[in-house]
Amino acid sequence: MKSLVILTALLLPVSALAQNPQTMNQGNMQNMMQVMQKVQKCMASIDQAKLQDLQVKSEKMSNDIKNLCSQGQRDKAQNMAISYGRKVASDPTLKQMQKCGEMAQGALPMMGNVETYDEKEYASKHVCDE
Secondary structure (H helix, E strand, C coil): CHHHHHHHHHHHHHHHHHHCHHHCCHHHHHHHHHHHHHHHHHHHCCCHHHHHHHHHHHHHHHHHHHHHHHCCCHHHHHHHHHHHHHHHHCCHHHHHHHHHHHHHHHHCHHHCCCCCCCHHHHCCCCHHHC
């Protein structure tokens, strides 16, 4: 179900482009559709149970961090968030999703960049202030 939602979100710009044919020729549209089929196949290869497990763990971690922040344990919350960010960034399931997203980005450059965890980006921010 999640893959269907993600794929739908990825394909929404395609329908907008299809309604405005002067921005894309037939050859480009066919190439884009071929890439999107590869993206769909890529997304289908992701283990949904692992993805669900990652989501559950992330939600629990988010709640734990919020609780620490509300208790004034900012340093502990920050360390926990950084540690979890490192762990998730190396997760094979997430890496596969990023790979699929990068494939989609190649087909639909108007989608913007695929977001990845960048520890340097968060070094000057605090998780409790988000």
